[in-house]
Amino acid sequence: MKVLIVESRTALCTLWRRHIERMGATVWCAAGQGEAARLLCVIPFDAMVLDLEIAEGSAVALADFASYRRPDCSVIFVTRRTFFSDGNIFNLFSNVRAYLPAATDPDDIAALVEHCATTRLS
Incomplete structure (x- = not known):
């Protein structure tokens, strides 16, 4: 499982990364759009956590x-x-699976990443 985290706050990205790696994933971190777009061009990610x-x-x-x-x-x-609290974000992009508060427990984020990364998009 390959996961990209796009988060400007390094400490938060590192925290999420550790929890997701415990699930057996390989995780890349990007601080912004440019770096993340470059990674998306070369790596077939299964999931992306995007702030x-x-x-x-x-x-x-x-x-x-x-x-x-x-x-x-x-x-x-x-x-x-x-x-986007009304759920419109799900209408904008076909591959959006969740919308969470950044304060969500890192174990819950990791579990959701694992579920979404291993469940085929339809």
């Missing part, structure tokens, strides 16, 4: 790129805000 408030670039543009470049990559959005 809506990344410091560099646009998470929405990156999710759109992932839906085109890696349509089988499940996207799990995390956020510190209530933006």
